[in-house]
Structure formats: C-alpha cells, structure tokens
Amino acid sequence: MSFSLNEVEATAKRATRGAGYGWGLSEEAGKASRWLCAAGLDGAQILADLLDRGLAHAPGRHRPACQGNEWRGDEILCPLATGAALSDHMGSLRTGEITLTNVAAPALLLPFAANIARNLKTPVTITVDGVEVVTDGPSLAMNPALPSDATLVKVALGGILTAPAACASRAVPDPAAWAVLNRFAHRTYAPATEASRLLGAGSGLSDND
Amino acid sequence: MIDLYRDIARRDPAQVMRLSRLGSLHQCRLSFMRQLTRRMARENWRFTRPVFDIDTNGVGHAVYTAHGPERAYSLVAFAHDLPPEQRSDRVIAEAWDATFTLFDGIPTAEDIDRLSQNVPLQEAGRISESELSLSRANRSVRLWAHVVDALAAGTQPDPEQIYQVGYLMRTTAVYGSGKFGAADREKTADRPELSAPFQTEMLSVYLTRTFVRDLVQHMAQAKGGDQTASLDPTIAQWLGIGNSTGLGMAPFIVNHPVLFNNWIMVREEAIARVRSVPQATPDRIAQFRAIFERSKLSVSWWRSDHLVQIDKLAVLRADLDTLTAELAQRDLTENLPWDALIRWSEDHLSEEGQELLASLILEPYGDLVDGLVDCMADSNAGAQVIDGNMSVAQVRALIRQSFDWALDLDWKAQANCARAWYVSEEKLEPRLGERFEEPIAEYEQPLAPARDAATAYDALSHWPDTTHIAAFLSQHPEHRHTIRRAQMGQVAPYGEIRDNTIGADVMPIDMLRAKLSFFGATHFDPRSDRWVRICMYAGAPYPEDLSADTADHWVYPRAMT
Numbered sequence: 001m002s003f004s005l006n007e008v009e010a011t012a013k014r015a016t017r018g019a020g021y022g023w024g025l026s027e028e029a030g031k032a033s034r035w036l037c038a039a040g041l042d043g044a045q046i047l048a049d050l051l052d053r054g055l056a057h058a059p060g061r062h063r064p065a066c067q068g069n070e071w072r073g074d075e076i077l078c079p080l081a082t083g084a085a086l087s088d089h090m091g092s093l094r095t096g097e098i099t100l101t102n103v104a105a106p107a108l109l110l111p112f113a114a115n116i117a118r119n120l121k122t123p124v125t126i127t128v129d130g131v132e133v134v135t136d137g138p139s140l141a142m143n144p145a146l147p148s149d150a151t152l153v154k155v156a157l158g159g160i161l162t163a164p165a166a167c168a169s170r171a172v173p174d175p176a177a178w179a180v181l182n183r184f185a186h187r188t189y190a191p192a193t194e195a196s197r198l199l200g201a202g203s204g205l206s207d208n209d
Numbered sequence: 210m211i212d213l214y215r216d217i218a219r220r221d222p223a224q225v226m227r228l229s230r231l232g233s234l235h236q237c238r239l240s241f242m243r244q245l246t247r248r249m250a251r252e253n254w255r256f257t258r259p260v261f262d263i264d265t266n267g268v269g270h271a272v273y274t275a276h277g278p279e280r281a282y283s284l285v286a287f288a289h290d291l292p293p294e295q296r297s298d299r300v301i302a303e304a305w306d307a308t309f310t311l312f313d314g315i316p317t318a319e320d321i322d323r324l325s326q327n328v329p330l331q332e333a334g335r336i337s338e339s340e341l342s343l344s345r346a347n348r349s350v351r352l353w354a355h356v357v358d359a360l361a362a363g364t365q366p367d368p369e370q371i372y373q374v375g376y377l378m379r380t381t382a383v384y385g386s387g388k389f390g391a392a393d394r395e396k397t398a399d400r401p402e403l404s405a406p407f408q409t410e411m412l413s414v415y416l417t418r419t420f421v422r423d424l425v426q427h428m429a430q431a432k433g434g435d436q437t438a439s440l441d442p443t444i445a446q447w448l449g450i451g452n453s454t455g456l457g458m459a460p461f462i463v464n465h466p467v468l469f470n471n472w473i474m475v476r477e478e479a480i481a482r483v484r485s486v487p488q489a490t491p492d493r494i495a496q497f498r499a500i501f502e503r504s505k506l507s508v509s510w511w512r513s514d515h516l517v518q519i520d521k522l523a524v525l526r527a528d529l530d531t532l533t534a535e536l537a538q539r540d541l542t543e544n545l546p547w548d549a550l551i552r553w554s555e556d557h558l559s560e561e562g563q564e565l566l567a568s569l570i571l572e573p574y575g576d577l578v579d580g581l582v583d584c585m586a587d588s589n590a591g592a593q594v595i596d597g598n599m600s601v602a603q604v605r606a607l608i609r610q611s612f613d614w615a616l617d618l619d620w621k622a623q624a625n626c627a628r629a630w631y632v633s634e635e636k637l638e639p640r641l642g643e644r645f646e647e648p649i650a651e652y653e654q655p656l657a658p659a660r661d662a663a664t665a666y667d668a669l670s671h672w673p674d675t676t677h678i679a680a681f682l683s684q685h686p687e688h689r690h691t692i693r694r695a696q697m698g699q700v701a702p703y704g705e706i707r708d709n710t711i712g713a714d715v716m717p718i719d720m721l722r723a724k725l726s727f728f729g730a731t732h733f734d735p736r737s738d739r740w741v742r743i744c745m746y747a748g749a750p751y752p753e754d755l756s757a758d759t760a761d762h763w764v765y766p767r768a769m770t
Contacts, residue, residue, distance in 0.1 A: 001335070005395070006387025023655040024689020031593065059686065066683055081686065088597025088679035115594050169396060170338055189634035190652040196633060196640055197301070 002170045003178075009034040011181050012047050016080070018187035020056030025080050028112075032083065035111035037171035039140040044173030048180035049148060050079065050105040064100065072101040076149065079105045083112030086155060090116045093124075097156035106150040110135060113155060125159030132159075139164035211577060213485040217548055219477040222611075226473070228708040232719025233521070233560040236764060237568035238575060239476055240729030241407045243761060244582050245415065246749060248402060250760030252278050256416075256752035259315075261423065265431035266290050270325065271423070273416045274315055275752075277402050282341070283312040284416035285321060287329050288424060296347050298381040298453040300638045305331070305345035307378065307421075311413040313339050313392065331382075332636055335390040341409045343391060344383040346417065349451060353377050356425050356440070361433025365441050372447055372510040372766075375732055375744035378421045379451025383410045398586070406468065406585055407728060418450045418746050442754075447766070449747030452730065455740050456639045459710075459720035460630065463656045466697050466704030468587035472727045473703035475585050476567075479578035483570045484548035486577075493573035494541045500572045501536065503765035504565065505529055507731060510766075515735040517716070521561055528562025572762070592697050595689070597679030599696065601672045604681075607695040608666050611705040615659035616666055618709070627713035630656040641717060641739060655690055657711040665691040731764065 013030030017023060029047060036043030055062045055078040063081035064071035066089055071082070077100060086109065092098065093116065103109065106128045113124040118137035126133045128150045134141045141161045173181075190196070224230070236243075255276040263269030268290050274283040287308045295304045308329045312320065320339065327334030331345055352366075352374045359366040385407070387393040397403040422445050430437045462469045489497075508529060513519055535553065543549060547570045554563045571578050609616070618625055629644040631652040642649040655661065665688040672681055682689055697704055709715060717739040725733065730743035748766055750759035 002337070002390070004338070004387030004390060004393045006393050007390070022687040022689060024691075024693060025686055027593075027690060027693070063683065063686070066679070084595075084686070084689070085679070085683055088595055088682055091598050118591065119594060169393065186634065188632065188652060189637065190631045190640075190642075190649050192633045192635040193647070196642055196647060196649075197635065 001175075002172050005034045005037055005169070005171060008037050008044060008171045008173070011178075011185055012044065014185035014188050015047065015051060015181040016184070018184035019051040019054070021059075021080065025084060028084055029080050029108075032080070032108055032111035034171075035114060036107065037173070038167045038169075039110070040165050040168050041107060041110075041140075042171075042173055042177065044171065044181055045177035046105055046107045048177035050108060051184050052180060053104060055104065062104075069096055070099045070101070075102075077101075077103045079103055079108035083109045087112045087115055090120060093120070093155065093157050097154050100153040100155070101151070103150045103153050105148060106153055107146045109153065109155070110140065114138070114140070120157065122157050123159040123161055125154075125156050127154040127156075129153075134159035134161045136161045136164070138167060141165070211486055211574075213482060213577075214487045214545060215485055217481050217485045217545075219474070219481045222702050222705075223614075223707055225477060226703060226705060226707040228706060228716065228719040230560045230564065231706065231723035232716060233564045234723050234726035235565045235568045236726050236729045236731060237476060237479075238571050238579065238761070239479060239582055239585070240727055241405065241411050242415075242729030242746060242749070243764065244405050245408055245411045246755065246760045246763070247579075249275070249277075250755050250757050252402075254278075254752075254755070256419075256755075258423070260321075261427075263288050263424065263427055267424065267428050267431075270321065271420055272316065272321070273420055275412060275416060280313075280400065280402070281315055282412060283315055284413060284420065285310050285312050285316055285324050285328065286417070286420045287325065289329065291347070293350070296350070298347060298379070298455075300332075300382060300455065300457070301636050302381065303331075303333070305381070306347045307417075307424075308345045309343070309413060309417055309420075310336055310340045310391075311342040311409060311416075313341050313397070332389060337390055338392045338396065340391045341397065342383060342385045342413045343389055344380050344410075344413060344417070346378040346380045346421070346450070347453075348378050349374055349376055353425065357429045357432060360426065360429035360438045360440060361436075363433065363436040363438045365438060365444060368444055368447070371444060373512055374451075375447070375510075375747045376421075376449045376451035377425055378417075379453050379742060380414065380417070381453050382457075383413060383452075385409050398588075404586055405582055406472070406587075411728070414450050414452075414745055415749070418448070418749070419751055421450065422448060422751065442751075445751070446749070446763075447747050449731075449744040449749070451742055451744055452725075453736075453740070453742050454721055454725070456641055456717055456721075458724045459641075459717045459739075460639050460654065460656055462720055462724055463658065463706070463710065465587065466694060467589055467592050467701045470701030470704035471585050471587055474701075475581045476727075477703065479571050479574075479581055480551070480567050482577050483574050484545065484551055486547055486574070487544060489541050489546045489573075494546075496573040497541075497570065498536065500762065500765055501532075501569055503762075503767060504569060505533075506766045506768060507764070508565075511732045511734075513734045515737070517718075517738075518733070518735050521559075524559045525561040525565065528558040528565070531557055532562060532566065575761075589700060592700055593693065595678070595682070595693050596696055597677055597682065599678050600674060601669055601676045601678060601681060602674035604678050604692060604695055605666065605669055605674075607698050608662050608669075608691075610702075611695070611698050611707070612659050612662040612666070614707060615663050615709070618659075618663065620660050620663055624713040625709060626657075626660065626711050628711045628715060630654045630711070644711075657709075658691070658694055658705055659707075659709055660711060661688075661691045662695065664688070665695075729764065 012033035016029035033043035
C-alpha cells in the first residue's frame with residue numbers, strides 16, 4: 001500500500017516516542033524517515049529495525065562523546081542520537097571530517113547529513129565502511145545498499161553529487177516494518193475509558209439537533 | 210499609494226498571545242475563506258456540476274468541479290440515508306449524512322468507483338495521491354426538516370431560523386495534508402491557488418455548501434412534487450456550512466509554532482499598517498462605517514447557550530454600543546485616526562470588542578494589507594534544525610523572551626498542571642484529561658511548552674553562559690524539543706501562547722477560536738470548554754453569483770429590505 005510522506009513522518013515520530021526516545025529525537029526520527037522515503041529508501045524499514053534493537057533503554061551508552069573528531073560511545077552508537085549530535089556540531093565539520101566508530105542503522109545518518117548540507121550550503125559525503133554516499137540536502141547519490149551496522153563511518157563536507165535520484169512523493173514501506181512502527185506507536189495511545197470518551201473530547205455523542 | 214507614518218509597531222506578543230485574547234479573535238479580510246473567494250472571482254473560475262445522481266431517499270453521489278486558470282478541482286460527494294441513532298459529531302463516529310473528497314482534477318468513472326468504496330468509510334478507508342482532502346457532514350436536523358417541509362409545501366423557510374442556525378449541514382472533520390493516504394501538502398504547495406494555508410480545505414467546504422443547497426432542494430422536490438417552491442436565493446445566501454470541532458485543532462496551533470506565528474504576525478502587521486495611515490479619506494471612512502454597521506447585524510444573529518460565551522456576547526454587545534456612541538462623536542479626520550481609535554479601544558472595550566475593531570479597521574485598506582497573505586504559509590523548514598553553536602546564555606534569553614511569565618510558576622502545584630493532553634487509542638482522538646484523576650500522565654503529548662520551557666531553563670541554570678547548547682543537548686536529549694522551540698522564537702515571535710495550556714482553568718476553546726477565526730469562521734458557539742460549533746461561508750455568493758462585487762464583503766450582512 002502507498003502512504004503519504006506525512007503519514008510516514010507521523011507514524012515514525014510516534015513509534016520512536018513509543019520506543020522510549022524523547023520528543024525531540026522522535027520529531028527528528030519522523031523527519032528522517034520521511035526524508036529517507038522521499039530519497040527512495042524504505043525509511044520505515046530502517047527505523048523499525050533500529051527501534052527493535054531497544055537502544056533507548058540505555059540511551060547514555062549509545063550516544064557519542066563528542067570530543068575532538070573521533071566519536072564513539074560506550075556501546076554501538078544510536079544513529080538518531082549521533083545524527084542529532086552531528087547536526088548540533090555541524091560547524092566542527094568545517095575544520096575536518098568526523099569519524100564515528102560502531103554505528104547501528106547508519107542509513108539514518110543520511111537525513112541529518114542532508115540537513116547539514118542544506119544549512120552549510122555544501123554537499124556532505126558519508127563513507128560507511130568504505131561505501132561513499134553524497135547528499136546535497138534534498139537529493140542523494142548512493143552506491144550499493146548500506147549495512148545494518150557500520151564499523152567505521154566518516155562524515156565530511158564536500159563531494160560531487162552524480163546522478164541524483166528523483167524525489168519520491170509517496171512511500172511504499174515493507175508491510176512488516178510498517179506493522180512494527182505501528183506497534184511501537186500504539187504505546188503512546190492511552191486506552192479508552194468511558195469517562196475519557198465522554199469528558200476527554202468534551203462533546204456529547206449525539207448530533208441530532 | 211498611501212504614505213505611512215511608520216513609527217507604529219506591531220503589538221507586543223506578550224499582549225497578543227494571551228489565551229483570553231486569542232479566544233476573542235474575529236475573522237478579517239486576511240481570513241482563508243475570503244482569500245479564496247477573492248481569488249476565484251479575480252481569476253474568473255468556472256464551476257460545473259457534471260454528476261448529480263441522487264435518489265428520492267437522498268442516496269447517491271454528485272460531482273462539483275471548480276475550474277481555475279490552470280487546474281480543476283472536483284468535490285466528489287456521497288449522500289447517505291443515516292439513521293438518527295448513528296448521527297454523532299465525534300471523531301469516533303462511523304457513519305454520516307454525507308461524505309466528501311476533493312479530487313485533484315476531474316475524476317473518471319473508475320476514480321468515482323474507487324472513491325465510493327472508501328470515502329464513505331472516512332478514517333477506515335484509504336484515499337490516494339489524487340485526492341487532496343477527506344471530510345464528512347451531518348444535517349442540522351431541525352433546520353433541514355424545516356427547509357424541506359417549507360419548500361415541499363410551496364413556501365419559503367423562515368429567514369430568522371436560517372440566520373440563527375446558519376447552516377443545513379455541519380462538517381465534523383475536514384482532513385487534508387496527507388491524512389488517510391491523501392496527497393501531501395508538498396504536492397500542491399507551489400500552486401498559487403493553494404499556496405496559502407488551508408485553501409484546499411476551504412475550497413472543499415465552499416463546494417460542499419453548494420452541494421447541500423442543491424440536495425435540500427432535491428429532497429424537497431421528492432417530497433412536494435409539483436407544488437415545491439424553489440429556495441429563494443436571498444435566503445439561500447445565508448445558509449453556510451457549519452463545523453463541529455473538538456480538541457483536535459488545539460494541538461495543531463501548538464505543534465506548528467512557525468505557521469501560527471505567520472498568521473498572527475501578518476494580522477498584526479496589517480493592523481500596524483492601518484494604524485500608521487496618517488489621514489483617512491472620506492471614502493475610506495465611509496467604507497469603515499458601513500462595514501461596522503453590517504458587522505453589528507452579524508453579531509445580532511450570534512447565539513450561544515454556553516455560559517462563558519453568553520457572557521462574552523453580552524460584553525461584546527455592550528462594546529458595540531460603546532463603540533457606536535464613540536463613532537458618533539469622532540469624525541476620524543484627525544491625524545492617525547485608526548491608531549487613535551485602537552488606543553481608545555484599549556481603555557474602553559473588552560478584548561472581544563478590541564479584536565473586532567482591530568479586524569474591522571483593515572476592511573477599507575485592502576490595497577495596504579491584502580498582499581501580506583502571501584506570508585501566511587510556513588515554508589521555513591530550516592527552522593526545525595537546532596543551532597548547536599548557540600550559547601547557553603542566548604538560549605536562556607530566548608526562553609525568557611516567550612516564557613518569562615512561566616519561570617517562577619510552581620509547576621508542581623496541582624492547579625498548574627492539573628490537565629494532560631493525550632491521544633486515545635480510539636481512532637487516535639486527541640483528548641484532554643485530569644492528570645491526578647486518570648491514568649494518562651505516561652501518555653502525555655508535548656503540548657505544555659511553558660512548563661517544558663521552565664524545566665529546561667532550570668536544567669540550564671548550572672551551565673556556563675558561553676558553553677554551546679550542543680554540549681547541553683548531548684547530556685540532556687530530553688530537552689531537545691524545548692530548545693528547538695526556543696530557537697524558533699527568533700523567527701516566530703508570535704509562535705508561543707503566553708498562558709498555561711495544562712492549568713486547571715485552561716479553556717481549550719480559546720485555542721480553537723484563534724484558529725477558526727483565521728479560517729474566517731463566524732458565530733463561534735461553544736458547546737463545552739473544549740468543543741465548538743461555528744459557521745463558514747454564510748452570506749457568501751454561490752458559484753453562479755461569484756464576481757468582483759460579491760467576492761469580498763459577503764461575511765457582513767446587509768439588512769433585508
């Protein structure tokens with residue numbers, strides 16, 4: 001089934017929150033999944049695989065210590081926390097590339113790199129275990145599919161965007177991955193009670209007047 | 210061209226963004242409905258009804274097409290025979306008197322077949338990238354029966370009943386922007402006719418109103434046969450479309466601070482420009498006085514059974530008397546006449562009266578203010594990206610700019626955090642609950658920016674002024690959404706409500722009214738503190754009467770002679 005990108009963003013944001021991330025990173029996860037779908041990747045699948053790993057249960061162990069230009073965490077890095085940190089430190093990229101060690105779902109770094117490219121008005125090149133990907137913000141030029149985990153990721157300003165893919169206006173997520181996102185999203189919904197049904201939205205149930 | 214005296218600034222956000230004032234806003238010439246009708250008249254839009262296939266029980270479908278200069282849009286309407294026990298205006302309803310979609314272009318028979326399988330199901334169906342909106346409406350049961358019966362008996366309906374109800378059907382949701390599979394806003398945002406906010410939804414409702422007029426005539430005909438009267442066009446003109454709105458709109462204005470800022474800031478800029486007019490010409494003064502008289506008639510039709518609104522209406526009517534007396538004394542030929550009038554209103558009128566006057570002074574000055582409507586959409590996606598290089602001191606200053614009033618509030622006190630916004634698993638309906646009485650706190654949505662700002666401000670207190678906010682965020686990702694909002698304040702000074710949105714005494718309808726006033730809604734009629742009915746397009750010309758003469762001031766009634 002085809003979904004609007006707005007549906008992808010809303011579902012991904014709720015799912016990320018339901019998986020235990022804060023609202024700020026959840027908002028960014030929503031936009032990141034949307035961007036991946038627009039770039040022709042299955043952003044729902046990539047996010048669902050990440051959320052299933054449960055990194056939000058010990059967030060402090062999966063975020064980078066942003067010292068110098070070689071970042072690593074206590075354990076494998078969460079790409080949402082790492083992507084946000086890269087975005088927050090985008091100015092440091094002007095002085096040289098940043099190297100990340102051990103990153104889960106590295107494709108999720110791409111939308112953050114795209115924001116950096118848009119803000120700094122220069123393409124950004126991400127090299128994932130030797131596979132080079134370039135983005136100029138809206139578009140992506142990419143070689144073979146990225147691995148589910150990366151040992152070494154390099155992020156640098158510059159690069160040449162050859163044959164950028166056309167942006168997609170719809171998403172066709174893998175149904176199983178979409179179900180995973182909805183399962184996480186469901187954790188953010190309060191079970192309905194008769195009291196909340198009557199009071200919560202504030203109206204009566206009849207419209208016969 | 211008018212030379213403006215440009216020392217009159219926009220009003221301070223601290224004055225404008227209080228909930229009580231936002232809950233007193235009135236439509237104005239910048240409203241989304243009036244933008245649409247002016248454009249359609251200016252561009253000579255054509256309207257056709259290629260299909261009207263509805264049986265004598267009122268079941269079937271119809272298509273109404275609006276042909277713009279470059280593109281066409283079609284309302285596909287499905288009429289149903291709804292048993293009264295199923296008639297509910299709640300999002301959790303599952304059946305309606307009529308259901309609609311706005312199709313991007315002209316639908317084929319295959320499209321209509323596909324839509325007939327989905328649109329009547331609303332949230333339980335799926336629409337596609339070819340559709341721009343999804344909506345439904347229920348009859349106003351009493352007025353519907355009155356109009357059908359009167360026409361079927363060969364007579365006209367009672368105009369008084371029409372003025373006071375204002376519509377034959379009310380919509381209970383109009384979904385756009387990619388909901389339930391519809392096209393994303395990005396598909397149409399670059400089209401001139403849909404680039405301003407909510408133009409898709411406003412066009413859908415405009416066509417819906419024509420459909421409802423045709424349907425009531427059709428049903429009267431089925432009942433009355435040859436003796437049936439044709440609905441008098443001067444009465445039909447005052448049939449708008451109602452809307453019944455619950456809490457869903459309140460989160461919208463909190464979740465879109467840049468967009469909401471743009472609406473408010475454009476109106477404030479328009480007010481500042483008119484206040485800066487050095488001298489008013491006799492022609493403009495006459496226009497203002499005429500519109501003021503007509504607005505009084507509109508207010509006289511405004512009814513509500515809700516205690517808060519009854520009081521507000523009484524105060525507004527007293528304001529109108531005070532303003533009438535004042536305008537009898539002022540000839541408005543002084544220097545800066547509109548500025549003087551607004552200053553006078555701040556000392557003599559309630560917020561209802563002040564905001565009505567602020568909307569009315571814009572009316573004679575379309576040449577000064579109408580161009581501002583191009584600034585009402587939100588095209589600033591970059592505002593979402595946090596500037597990690599900003600210093601802790603700068604972020605603190607930005608938080609103080611919007612929330613200085615909130616920093617010393619005792620956010621632990623029950624009265625200050627009595628409520629929590631949440632989403633129910635039932636059709637994902639947004640709701641507001643009692644934090645200390647219901648098990649909802651763990652599901653709370655981020656709709657208390659003031660409390661969150663105070664919490665983040667507290668967390669920042671131990672951080673050195675010159676540290677980059679990126680360092681704070683890497684330790685405190687839980688404040689990320691609050692820091693983002695604080696930074697948006699740089700481009701969106703009117704983006705934050707300056708009141709507590711989770712306090713024991715919050716009135717969510719204030720948020721609904723602010724949003725609905727920008728749509729151009731009238732006759733705001735709360736049914737509770739969080740649920741409201743309003744009227745859209747009452748007085749507007751139908752497609753066959755739309756022209757440069759009728760396209761703009763239709764919202765202000767003229768006394769019937």
